[in-house]
Amino acid sequence: MRIVVTPDSFKGSVTADAAARALAGGWLTRRPGDDVRLIPLADGGEGTVDAFAAALPEAERRTVTVPGPDGRPVTAVWLALPDGAAVLELAQSSGLPLMAAPDPLGAHTYGLGAVARAALDAGATRLVIGLGGSASTDGGTGALRALGLRLRDTRGRELPLGGAALADLAHVDTGELLPAPPGGVQLLVDVTAPLAGPAGAAAVYGPQKGAQPADVTLLDAALRRLAGLVGGDPDKPGAGAAGGTAYGLAALWGARIVPGATTIAELVGLPDALADADLVLTGEGRFDETSLTGKVVGSLLAAAEAAGLRVGVAAGQVSGPVPGSVSASVSLVELAGSVEAALHDPARWLTEAGAVLAGRLGNEQMSAVGC
Structure with a gap:
């Protein structure tokens, strides 16, 4: 049998x-x-890299040290596939278990962007990114800032990292943002939440990351402010994945949001x-x-x-x-x-x-x- x-x-x-x-x-x-x-298998969260590695033994594991969601260094693994694609997992660089203590307002995804940058520097022509287990609600801005995005307030000052800082966002500068790889970027998600609102990233998942009611209100308004300046499709199912990281990478980097479990199963x-x-x-x-x-x-x-x-x-x-x-x-x-x-x-x-x-x-x- x-x-x-x-x-x-x-x-x-x-x-x-x-x-x-x-x-x-x-x-x-x-x-x-x-x-x-x-x-x-995996659905885009913890275990995504391992699922690909088990199914594709010819793939090569690469290790990189990056800032974690609270700024402390963490070691993350990404997978280089024979066809030039790289598989990344947000949970390894920006996941909630990496936090010394919950910080729903200040936690960020900068480490994810640093891993993506390392993969691009190594020659990756396509990125497959598992989004799950995030510690933050920053709309993916931390990851994008590691890739060259600049965010400033009304006085032209660089914003600090973290979702709460987006409440003061006034200028989005993409002039130094690295281009997406030629083969594109796939975002593997396991939720259908939009970016903001009662079913959005802050309201539904913020409390799991330590957000109190007032924090949820602040983060939701900050994400709405980001969307108002960036555009894109904040209401797309899955845009709220990983604290809105799916939205940010889709709107500013042209990434494609796909269902994680079925996509990984096919791949x-x-x-x-x-x-x-x-x-x-x-x-x-x-x-x-x-x-x-x-x-x-x-x-x-x-x-x-x-x-x-x-x-x-x-x-x-x-x-x-x-x-x-x-x-x-x-x-x-x-x-x-x-x-x-x-x-x-x-x-x-x-x-x-x-x-x-x-x-x-x-x-x-x-x-x-x-x-």
């Missing part, structure tokens, strides 16, 4: 690649003769793998109703259903009713007995989950195909 193992990362606990290996290992303890293919060859598969295993940290709204597992379920494949899901926690497109699900917390135990050794419990799913699905699948 041919099995495709294609999980997302379990955020803050285990990478998608490690999760895939653990699930596959558990499955093979019960069914050692099966043909198991690993395709770890790493998942459709072809599903066409040859008998069964699919996937997983994520928490499986609930939000999993079905553009996330990795939801996108995978749709693709598997279209291909007529049964799906087993392993998740840290399973919350709410499990959709009919899932043939079997396993909660690591239930296996381990507690959240703490599951987090202490996620690889162990993912391996156990793989074995449980093999027991539940393997024999059923063989019966279904008449073996």
Whole structure:
């Protein structure tokens, strides 16, 4: 039997690649003769670079040190693909876990722009940028400033970094902004939020980054001010991704906003793998109703259903009713007995989950195909 193992990362606990290996290992303890293919996935957030690296072993990892979202240096990895493209991940340079303490008004994306600049300096002809897990709400202006953008107030003074500073924005100078690479820029997003308003970057995601109600009001007004001076399409679905970084890069650098989960799946060859598969295993940290709204597992379920494949899901926690497109699900917390135990050794419990799913699905699948 041919099995495709294609999980997302379990955020803050285990990478998608490690999760895939653990699930596959558990499955093979019960069914050692099966043909198991690993395709770890991501939706544009944490694990995007790893997903591409696992699927494209000929790609080369490059490391660069850049200012993190609070200015302290961080080390980020980008991936150089054989066709000249570079894969970047905002979470590695400007992600919320990199902050010593939340700073919703001052955190910035300068590090992302510095990584992009390093990739361009190395000869990248196309950029694929995963946007997810951002610490800031700066409309991508930090990243663009690392690429040469200049932002000034009414007196001509350079603005400080951070989203709150955009409230004083008066002049946008693109004269020194590096051109986008000839192959363009793809932005992988996992949300459909617009830039501003009640469903926008500040209102919906600002509180996750430490923003209080007054901070949300200030940041939303600052993003509106940016859009008023820059133009573009602030209402485009996904423009609010990563604190509005998608909007800024689209409006000022011509980047294209695309759904992260489905785009990554296509780029790493998942459709072809599903066409040859008998069964699919996937997983994520928490499986609930939000999993079905553009996330990795939801996108995978749709693709598997279209291909007529049964799906087993392993998740840290399973919350709410499990959709009919899932043939079997396993909660690591239930296996381990507690959240703490599951987090202490996620690889162990993912391996156990793989074995449980093999027991539940393997024999059923063989019966279904008449073996």
